[in-house]
Amino acid sequence: MRPCGIFDEAYTQDMAILRTKQHWAVLVGALVLLYLFPLFGSYYMVSFLNNLFITIIVVLGLQIVSGYCGQISFGQPAFMAVGAYASAILTLKAGLNFWLALPLSGIIAGLFGVIGGAPSLRIKGFYLAIATIAIHFVTIWLIMHLQITGATQGLNPMPPEIFGFALDTDERMYFLILTVTVIMTFGARNMVRSKVGRAFVAIRDNDLAAEVMGMNLYHYKLLAFFISCFYAGIAGSLWGHFFMVVHPEQFTLTHALWYVGMIIIGGMGSIPGVFFGVIFVRVLDEFVLFASPFLSDAFPWLGASPAAALGLSAFGLVLIIFLVFEPRGLAHRWEIFKSSYRLYPFAY
Amino acid sequence: MIQFLQLLVAGLMEGGLYALLAASIVLVYKSTQVASLAHGQILAFGAIFFYLFLGPFGLPLIVAIILTFAASGLMGLVIERTTLRPLIGQPLFASFLVTFAVFMLFDGVFQLFVKGEAVTLPPFLPKGTMYLGTIHVPKGQFWSFLAALILFGLLGLMFRYTKIGLGLRASAEDHQLAQSTGISVKQIFSIIWVLSALVACISGIATASITDIYYTLPQMGIKGLIVALFGGLESLPGALLGGLLLGVLENISAGYLDPLVGGGMKEVAAYVMLLLILLIRPYGLLGLVRIERI
Numbered sequence: 001m002r003p004c005g006i007f008d009e010a011y012t013q014d015m016a017i018l019r020t021k022q023h024w025a026v027l028v029g030a031l032v033l034l035y036l037f038p039l040f041g042s043y044y045m046v047s048f049l050n051n052l053f054i055t056i057i058v059v060l061g062l063q064i065v066s067g068y069c070g071q072i073s074f075g076q077p078a079f080m081a082v083g084a085y086a087s088a089i090l091t092l093k094a095g096l097n098f099w100l101a102l103p104l105s106g107i108i109a110g111l112f113g114v115i116g117g118a119p120s121l122r123i124k125g126f127y128l129a130i131a132t133i134a135i136h137f138v139t140i141w142l143i144m145h146l147q148i149t150g151a152t153q154g155l156n157p158m159p160p161e162i163f164g165f166a167l168d169t170d171e172r173m174y175f176l177i178l179t180v181t182v183i184m185t186f187g188a189r190n191m192v193r194s195k196v197g198r199a200f201v202a203i204r205d206n207d208l209a210a211e212v213m214g215m216n217l218y219h220y221k222l223l224a225f226f227i228s229c230f231y232a233g234i235a236g237s238l239w240g241h242f243f244m245v246v247h248p249e250q251f252t253l254t255h256a257l258w259y260v261g262m263i264i265i266g267g268m269g270s271i272p273g274v275f276f277g278v279i280f281v282r283v284l285d286e287f288v289l290f291a292s293p294f295l296s297d298a299f300p301w302l303g304a305s306p307a308a309a310l311g312l313s314a315f316g317l318v319l320i321i322f323l324v325f326e327p328r329g330l331a332h333r334w335e336i337f338k339s340s341y342r343l344y345p346f347a348y
Numbered sequence: 349m350i351q352f353l354q355l356l357v358a359g360l361m362e363g364g365l366y367a368l369l370a371a372s373i374v375l376v377y378k379s380t381q382v383a384s385l386a387h388g389q390i391l392a393f394g395a396i397f398f399y400l401f402l403g404p405f406g407l408p409l410i411v412a413i414i415l416t417f418a419a420s421g422l423m424g425l426v427i428e429r430t431t432l433r434p435l436i437g438q439p440l441f442a443s444f445l446v447t448f449a450v451f452m453l454f455d456g457v458f459q460l461f462v463k464g465e466a467v468t469l470p471p472f473l474p475k476g477t478m479y480l481g482t483i484h485v486p487k488g489q490f491w492s493f494l495a496a497l498i499l500f501g502l503l504g505l506m507f508r509y510t511k512i513g514l515g516l517r518a519s520a521e522d523h524q525l526a527q528s529t530g531i532s533v534k535q536i537f538s539i540i541w542v543l544s545a546l547v548a549c550i551s552g553i554a555t556a557s558i559t560d561i562y563y564t565l566p567q568m569g570i571k572g573l574i575v576a577l578f579g580g581l582e583s584l585p586g587a588l589l590g591g592l593l594l595g596v597l598e599n600i601s602a603g604y605l606d607p608l609v610g611g612g613m614k615e616v617a618a619y620v621m622l623l624l625i626l627l628i629r630p631y632g633l634l635g636l637v638r639i640e641r642i
Contacts, residue, residue, distance in 0.1 A: 072441070119623065119626055119627060122626070122627055122630060123626055123627075123630045125440075125441055126383050126440070126441065126444050127577070127626060127630055129444070130383075130573060130574070130577060130622065130626070131622070131623060131626050133570060133619075134574075134619035134620075134622045134623045134626075135619075135623070137615065137616060137619040138616055138619050138620060138623070141615065141616040141619075253570075254452075257448055257451075257452060260445070260448070261448075261449070261452075264445065306460055308459065309455075309456040309457070309458075309459035309460045310456060310460070311456070312452050312453075312455050312456035312459065313452070313453050313454075313455075313456025313457055313460075314456070315452055315456075316449045316450065316451070316452030316453030316454070316455070316456065317449075317453050319445075319446075319448075319449035319452065319453075320430075320431050320446060320449045320450065320453065323431075323435065323442055323445060323446045323449060324431065324434045324435065324446070327438065327442055
């Protein structure tokens with residue numbers, strides 16, 4: 001919704017992501033702040049942000065396949081694991097450069113996702129969600145029983161190097177992860193307003209109607225899975241090289257529930273919604289982590305370290321509240337807020 | 349051959365419990381069209397309640413069972429009233445997701461209670477082992493299995509002959525038509541949640557009496573969903589058949605394939621089977637065939 005007196009005179013203007021000088025100022029300012037953050041932020045905050053950005057990349061992928069294309073997938077951690085292992089194996093065993101392994105692991109995870117997304121050709125909705133859970137477990141089982149993935153030992157990828165300069169601390173890794181996140185966000189934001197993105201939305205809203213209009217459902221559903229798993233693969237690769245360990249235990253079904261919950265809380269079918277959802281859930285989690293020692297002092301029966309369990313419960317509760325009271329998520333609230341301040345002195 | 353029969357019998361015993369959990373999911377799906385993961389938690393909490401009443405509180409067996417039923421039924425009712433009733437009229441997928449949220453909410457509470465250790469129920473079923481020829485069957489498992497079968501029979505009878513059963517079947521067919529014939533569909537929803545919570549709770553007690561209460565117990569809920577899908581989401585006989593088949597398949601694949609691939613077949617067999625069934629017969633073995641193009 002445009003403020004009073006502002007008119008779009010050309011299609012490009014109408015579709016532009018950044019329409020005003022203020023938009024540009026905010027974007028550039030935010031990017032500069034983010035890139036300078038390690039100068040004044042604490043070590044803890046930087047490592048928190050690294051984690052947050054990797055999650056954002058994964059959830060962006062999930063938003064594309066679930067929020068835009070309407071195929072709910074609980075397989076995202078499994079595809080992330082494929083990316084992480086692909087990158088680790090490519091750098092450790094094939095001796096490839098990290099900068100080559102990063103996109104390659106995305107593509108490998110994407111191709112794997114096309115296989116994983118194949119059931120979407122036959123089933124949809126709830127059935128597909130359960131099928132992706134099955135794919136998750138089968139993938140993790142394969143990882144734990146193959147020789148090349150180090151079975152239950154896991155693998156230890158090396159930190160990436162650039163011109164002989166190793167990105168071996170959280171601060172150094174931060175710049176890489178931030179850059180990749182910015183590129184991936186830009187890519188996702190652009191993709192969803194392209195022909196492909198509109199096709200996804202059409203399939204989500206009514207797949208039969210979309211097919212009648214001449215869209216190739218198989219092609220677009222598999223493409224959605226490919227793109228989403230490409231994102232998961234890139235995030236997995238970054239994850240592996242950031243923590244310098246990949247292990248099957250890092251990719252659990254609970255993570256899949258968290259990711260799906262994040263897009264529900266943030267808002268289905270909205271790229272800013274990804275940011276709202278991930279930040280909201282992560283901050284909630286940090287808050288529980290911060291509060292749990294006090295709770296465990298006050299209520300001894302909670303045990304010594306109730307943080308993980310309490311975090312799970314808090315997340316479940318928030319998710320229920322959002323599903324019941326605001327199923328369109330924080331992104332919808334944000335839209336309401338934006339249109340209200342643009343019209344400020346008037347109600348509508 | 350002996351090994352095969354042994355695995356078969358063990359699988360059937362285990363399958364009876366899966367079938368029971370699947371039955372509770374099928375009950376809910378039949379009347380409300382919501383596939384629920386929350387029953388995994390009702391199962392786990394049923395086991396916990398039973399443990400609390402029987403162990404630390406030291407109540408007699410029959411009182412403990414009655415109190416456990418009351419607590420589990422209440423849990424089912426509360427879940428229905430607070431999370432699923434507000435979602436009537438929303439897309440069904442939202443209801444499915446809200447059962448995930450309920451699962452996570454209770455999972456946290458469950459983890460707080462179990463704290464990563466195993467909780468053992470006080471023994472209440474007959475001890476020892478029976479012998480069928482050369483095949484041995486633990487007595488406790490046998491009685492659980494028998495209880496599961498009887499419960500299936502009772503559920504079938506209730507659906508067939510009681511007035512509530514008639515209401516349940518009517519609202520399973522069509523919510524609006526059922527409402528217009530004077531059946532309170534909302535009340536039916538509450539009844540079905542309480543009933544299915546009771547079934548899940550019995551399945552939980554039976555499971556916990558065999559395997560102890562671990563922190564992974566709620567994940568039985570996923571197994572239950574798989575079995576329900578396998579047998580057909582609308583079909584009680586399908587749940588029984590699916591449960592028994594899954595139990596047998598798990599045990600046989602674990603018995604014969606584990607030495608070849610190095611273990612873990614038991615966990616993955618169910619999922620492989622699920623993927624196959626979803627690709628070949630998405631509506632399950634005995635489920636209603638939905639005529640729909642995807």
